[in-house]
Amino acid sequence: ATPWQSKSKKSPPKPEYDEGMNCYPNPIQFPSDTTTSSTTSSSSVRFPSILSGLLYNLGLIHQQQHDDNVAVKFFEFALNVCKNDTDCSTPASQIPILHNLAYTSYRLKSYQTSLMLFTQLYHLCACVYTFKHVSVASTLNCIGVVLFHMRETRCEDVAEILDKSLSLRRELMQEGDDDGAEVATVLNNIGRVYFDSGDLEKAKGYYQQALSIRRKVLGNDHLDVSATSFNAGQTYHKLNILPEALSNYQEFHRITTSLMGSNHRDVVIVLKHIGQVYHEMNEWELALRYYGKGLDCSRRVLGFCNREAASILNMMGNLHYESGDFDKAIQVYEKGLSIERIVLEKKCVNIVVTLSNIGQAMMQKGDYQPALTKYSEAYSIQRALPGKDKSVKKIAETLSIIGQIASILGKFNQAQKAFSKVVALRKKTLGNHIDVALALNYLGLVYFKQGALDLAMENFEESLSVRRICNKEDNGDIAVLLYNIASIYLHRGDNENALKYYQDALVVEQSTLGQFHPDVAVTLKLIGKVYDRCGQYEEAIQYYNDALDIHRKCADEVEASSKPKKTETARNHKLNTARLLALMANIHLRQADTERMSSALAEAHRIFREIGAPDAELELAGFDLYEISVLHPECAPAA
Numbered sequence: 246a247t248p249w250q251s252k253s254k255k256s257p258p259k260p261e262y263d264e265g266m267n268c269y270p271n272p273i274q275f276p277s278d279t280t281t282s283s284t285t286s287s288s289s290v291r292f293p294s295i296l297s298g299l300l301y302n303l304g305l306i307h308q309q310q311h312d313d314n315v316a317v318k319f320f321e322f323a324l325n326v327c328k329n330d331t332d333c334s335t336p337a338s339q340i341p342i343l344h345n346l347a348y349t350s351y352r353l354k355s356y357q358t359s360l361m362l363f364t365q366l367y368h369l370c371a372c373v374y375t376f377k378h379v380s381v382a383s384t385l386n387c388i389g390v391v392l393f394h395m396r397e398t399r400c401e402d403v404a405e406i407l408d409k410s411l412s413l414r415r416e417l418m419q420e421g422d423d424d425g426a427e428v429a430t431v432l433n434n435i436g437r438v439y440f441d442s443g444d445l446e447k448a449k450g451y452y453q454q455a456l457s458i459r460r461k462v463l464g465n466d467h468l469d470v471s472a473t474s475f476n477a478g479q480t481y482h483k484l485n486i487l488p489e490a491l492s493n494y495q496e497f498h499r500i501t502t503s504l505m506g507s508n509h510r511d512v513v514i515v516l517k518h519i520g521q522v523y524h525e526m527n528e529w530e531l532a533l534r535y536y537g538k539g540l541d542c543s544r545r546v547l548g549f550c551n552r553e554a555a556s557i558l559n560m561m562g563n564l565h566y567e568s569g570d571f572d573k574a575i576q577v578y579e580k581g582l583s584i585e586r587i588v589l590e591k592k593c594v595n596i597v598v599t600l601s602n603i604g605q606a607m608m609q610k611g612d613y614q615p616a617l618t619k620y621s622e623a624y625s626i627q628r629a630l631p632g633k634d635k636s637v638k639k640i641a642e643t644l645s646i647i648g649q650i651a652s653i654l655g656k657f658n659q660a661q662k663a664f665s666k667v668v669a670l671r672k673k674t675l676g677n678h679i680d681v682a683l684a685l686n687y688l689g690l691v692y693f694k695q696g697a698l699d700l701a702m703e704n705f706e707e708s709l710s711v712r713r714i715c716n717k718e719d720n721g722d723i724a725v726l727l728y729n730i731a732s733i734y735l736h737r738g739d740n741e742n743a744l745k746y747y748q749d750a751l752v753v754e755q756s757t758l759g760q761f762h763p764d765v766a767v768t769l770k771l772i773g774k775v776y777d778r779c780g781q782y783e784e785a786i787q788y789y790n791d792a793l794d795i796h797r798k799c800a801d802e803v804e805a806s807s808k809p810k811k812t813e814t815a816r817n818h819k820l821n822t823a824r825l826l827a828l829m830a831n832i833h834l835r836q837a838d839t840e841r842m843s844s845a846l847a848e849a850h851r852i853f854r855e856i857g858a859p860d861a862e863l864e865l866a867g868f869d870l871y872e873i874s875v876l877h878p879e880c881a882p883a884a
Contacts, residue, residue, distance in 0.1 A: 263430055263468075263472070264390050264430065264434060265383065265386045265387070265390070265430040265431060265434065266348050266351060266386075266390055268344055268348075268380075268387075270309075271305075272301075272302040272306075273298040273301060294327075294338075296326050297324075297326040297338075298323075300319050300320075300322050300323035300326060301323040301341065301342050303319045304317075304318075304320040304323060304342075304345060304349075305345065307319060308345065308348075308349055308352075313352050313353050314353065316345075317346065317349050317353070320342055320345050320346035320349060321346060324339060324342045324343060324346060327339050336372065336373050337373050340370060340373065340380060343362060343366045344363075344366055346362055347359050347363045348387070350362060351390075351391055351394075356391055356395045357395075360388065360391045360392065360395070363387045363391060364388065366387075367384045370384055376413075377413065377416070377417075379414075379427075382413040382414045382417065382427070383427070385407070385410035385413070386427075386434065388406055389403050389404075389406040389410060389438075393437065393441070400438050400441065400442035400444075404439065407434055407435045407438065408435065410431050411432065411435065425458050425461070426458070426462045426463060426469075429454075429458035429462065429469070429473070430469070432451050432452075432458070433452065433459075433469075433473050435451045436448045436449075436452040436476060436477075439451065440476065445484050448476075449477065449480045449481070452473055452476050452480055456470065456474060465500075466503065466504075468501075468504055470496075471500035471501050472497075474493045474494075474496040474500070475493065475497040477493045478491075478492075478493030478497060478518065482494075482518070482522060485525075487522050487525055491523075494515050494519050494522065497515050498512065498516070498519065501515065507542070508542065508545050508546050509546060512546075513539050513542045513543040513546060513547070513553050514553070516539035517535075517539040517553065517560070519535045520532045520533075520534075520535035520536040520538075520539060523535060524536075524560065524563075524564055529564055529568060532564055533561065533564065536557050536560060536561045536564070540554055540557045540558065540561075543557065550587045550588055551588060552588055554584055555584040555588065557581075558580050559578065559581045559598070559599055562575075562578040562606075565577060566602070566605070566609075571607075571609045571610045575603055575607065575610075578599055578602050578603045578606065579603065581599055582596065582600065582603065585599060592629045592630055593626070593634075594627075594630060594634045596626060597623045597626050597627055597630075600622055600623040600626070601623050601646075603616075603619050604616040604617075604619035604623065604646070607619065608650065613650050613654050614654065616650055617647065617650045617651065620643055620646050620650065621647060624640065624643045624644060624647060627640045627643060641667045641670045641680070641684070644663045644670070645663070645664070645684065647659075647663045648660045648661075648664040648687060648688075648691070649687070652687075652691055657691055657694055660691045661695070664684055664687045665688060667684040667688075668681065668684045668685055668688055671684055677715060678711070678715065679711075679722075681708075681711050682708045682709075682711040682726075685704045685705075685707050685711065686704070686708045686726060689701045689702075689704030689705040689708065692704060693729070693732075693733065698737065701729075701733055702733050705730045706730065708726055709730070712726065720757050721753070721754065721757050721758060721764075724750045724751075724753040724758075724768075727749045727750035728746070728747065728750040728771075731744075731746030731747040731749075732771075734746060735771070735775065740775050740778055743775050744772065744775045747771050747772045747775065750768050751765065751768045751769065761794075761795050761798050761799065762795070763795065765795060766791075766792040766795035767792075769789075769791045769792035769795070770788070770789065770792045770825060772788045773785045773786075774828075776788065777831075777832060782835070782836060785832060786832055789828055789829050789832075792821075792825055793822060793829075796821045799818045800815045800819050800822065803815040803818065816856045819852050820852075820856060823848075823849040823852040824849075826845045826848050826849035826852075827845070829841075829845045830842045830845035830846045830849065833845060
């Protein structure tokens with residue numbers, strides 16, 4: 246054996262999942278004659294070769310002890326000695342040194358240096374062995390992995406380099422120079438590239454191939470089988486193929502716990518992922534069980550306060566939120582937040598997410614002031630985030646929620662400032678965009694509540710203009726804006742324009758929502774009110790009747806369905822039916838049609854009693870008899 250050949254075929258145990266990067270893990274074993282004294286004959290191996298070999302072995306020891314900075318220095322020294330020893334060293338002697346120097350630089354995340362060294366190695370291997378050699382295939386794989394982690398190269402280009410390595414590996418495997426394990430490693434690496442780029446179907450295909458080969462070559466209980474199984478599980482998870490995702494995660498969990506023990510960081514991660522899958526399958530008890538296991542494991546492995554614990558607590562909070570237990574959700578979110586404040590930077594996007602989650606749960610409970618406080622803190626952190634984490638879109642979303650809560654609380658000045666900022670941010674970054682139109686509508690509503698009708702109208706009209714630029718066809722959002730503009734005209738007493746915009750809104754609603762939608766009923770009722778104000782009673786009755794038919798139909802459909810909260814929804818439809826009957830009774834009263842008036846009021850009263858609504862809510866005109874006779878003399882005899 247030459248000084249660069251290892252007599253041992255067995256590699257030391259791998260401390261990490263295989264990316265195909267650690268191609269020369271074994272120390273050099275010297276022939277027995279290299280251990281002779283300094284008086285050896287001139288035919289013996291010369292000292293510089295022994296020195297470079299010893300330096301290389303020392304580098305490997307430091308590398309295996311994860312003392313990579315020291316390992317680099319030994320590899321560099323060994324490479325220099327080897328290059329300068331022209332008598333005893335050959336270019337082939339430099340290959341393992343250059344490889345481990347590049348590999349250790351990769352471990353140090355010195356990717357540019359690693360890429361440069363692996364590129365040198367590629368040309369050296371091609372020169373020594375020709376391009377059709379296992380060393381060339383290995384080096385191509387290493388270059389692909391480094392480029393993948395650099396995140397600066399297009400995924401197609403990275404995949405192309407790895408594909409060259411794969412093709413060469415498959416060719417060598419057919420010739421008997423490769424057992425297939427390294428083919429599986431390259432397949433796994435290509436799968437990661439496509440997964441990272443979002444091409445999940447391609448990633449799935451490569452992972453399936455890699456997993457099949459690894460199981461066949463390495464057996465079902467090998468660490469690398471578990472690695473590919475986890476990768477495949479993540480891909481199935483993102484594709485929402487949840488049973489397959491669960492199966493792969495469980496395989497990873499079984500292998501990892503058997504090889505690494507139950508107290509390992511990877512066990513924490515897979516328990517969290519299993520919990521997520523059960524969560525998404527609506528198996529909430531199992532989800533909570535696995536979240537709990539992951540939380541306990543994280544505290545054993547990483548300490549009580551750690552990032553994984555905070556992440557799991559956030560997921561548990563999400564589950565309680567989705568189940569409608571907002572108090573429990575807030576309690577769990579707060580525990581996660583307390584850990585995040587310890588283990589994360591003060592200005593961290595994760596803290597923003599948790600604050601927002603707590604605020605959302607508080608809003609669901611109707612605790613608007615505490616929710617406003619949480620969102621305000623989230624906003625202050627978002628503004629201070631570093632450039633890579635700062636998202637104008639997210640800032641605008643938080644400001645929009647702040648504006649909505651402030652409006653609910655009657656803090657219209659705060660709401661107006663928040664929505665004004667949202668409009669400015671979105672106009673600057675998006676131009677004519679749906680989100681700009683949405684913010685303008687919110688701002689218009691705040692001005693409307695403040696009584697600033699001109700400013701409200703200005704924002705509603707601009708919002709309508711932007712929406713029509715963005716939407717080729719009218720939709721429900723256009724109808725909302727037409728409705729809002731109509732409401733301002735109605736508030737001003739401009740019945741003609743109010744009627745025009747309500748009717749335009751009605752056309753859009755009927756075309757987009759259908760003839761029997763609750764929103765259509767609301768618009769029909771308001772059109773009826775405008776006609777009522779104008780004294781056009783027959784037209785008003787017609788529109789009230791159309792709205793009445795919708796509410797009755799909706800109430801019947803809801804009661805016959807199995808929808809959640811159907812009792813409350815049906816009650817609202819019946820309440821609206823009764824109120825419409827009362828409006829119609831008022832018109833019949835003004836027309837001195839006591840028979841139809843009595844019939845409408847009797848039905849309205851019956852519905853009120855049925856749904857348990859208080860009688861005080863059922864009003865007839867709101868006038869006393871003297872006022873009715875003055876305002877509507879035609880009904881005085883009947884009165």
